Amino acid sequence: MKIAVAQTPVEPDIRANGEAIRKILLAAHEQSIRLVVFCEGALSGYAKSQIMRPDQWHAFDWDAQDSELRDIAALCGKLGIHAVIGGAHRLDAAAQPHNSLYVLSASGDLLTRYDKRFLSHTEITDWYTPGTEPITFEVDGFRFGLAICIESQFPEVFSQYEALGVDAVLFGSYGIPEYFQIALRAHAGLNCLWIAGATPAQKAAEGPAGIIGPDGKVIVQCPSSAEPSYAVATLDRHDPAYDASLTKARPWRAKARLGEIYRERMVDDPRSRDRTSF
Structure with missing residues (x-):
C-alpha cells in the first residue's frame, strides 16, 4: 500500500488551504497513492500562528471549513484516495474547539476523526479542548492510528496503538523539530510501527515531513524547503x-x-531472594 506525507503551506485563508490540499491529492492520485497525510491545522490553520488569539475562534469561518471539507471529501471519492487532514472541530459555543485530524475516505465520506488528547499547557489553557480516546481505522488491510504534535513526547500514545494492533501511526504536526524527529524514530523502532509525519511547508526547514519504518529508520523525507511537496513510501509487511x-x-x-515467559522460568530457591551475598 502506497502512502504519502504532505508539506502544504498553511495560511489564514481556509479556501487557499483547501486548494493546496486538493493539488497534492490530484498529484498523489497520478502515482496510485492510497492515502495522504496532511499536517495539524492544514485546513483551519493552527493556534498562535494563523489563529492569532483565542477570541478569534468566535469569528472563525466554520462554514468555509465545512464547505472545504465536503469538497475535499468529494475529490477523495472521485479519485479513490484517503486523506488525513488537520483542522479545528467545533464544539458548543461555551467550549474551545478540538484540535483534530479528519479522516476522509476513498468513497467520499468522513470516515472518522481524531481529537488531540495530550495538549500543551498553552493549548489547554486558552486554545483547545482535549480529546478522550485513541482512534483506529483500516484501509486495504492495514490498520492506522492517529497522533498530533506534542503527543510525540508521550510514549504511551504509541505503545497503546501498538497494543491495539495498528501497523502505522499517522502523525500531523505544526512543525517537526529535531527532538520530535528523534522521538518519532524511537517510537517506530520500539513499537515496530511505521510512522508517517506531516508538517507545513513553512516549517520544513526545522524538520521535513517523512515516513519512518518499523525498524526506526527514515524511509523517505520531503525537501527542507517551503515549496509544497509530498513524499511516498510503500507499506509492505513482507519486505x-x-x-x-x-x-x-x-x-x-x-x-x-x-x-x-519470565514467571515460567522463575526458580523457587531461597538463595535467589538473598540480595546481600555473592
Missing part, C-alpha cells in the same frame, strides 16, 4: 528489511510484556 521488526521483535515484545 525482508522489516522481517526482524515485524515477525520477531514485535510479537516477542508483546509476549514479554505479559510476563508469563
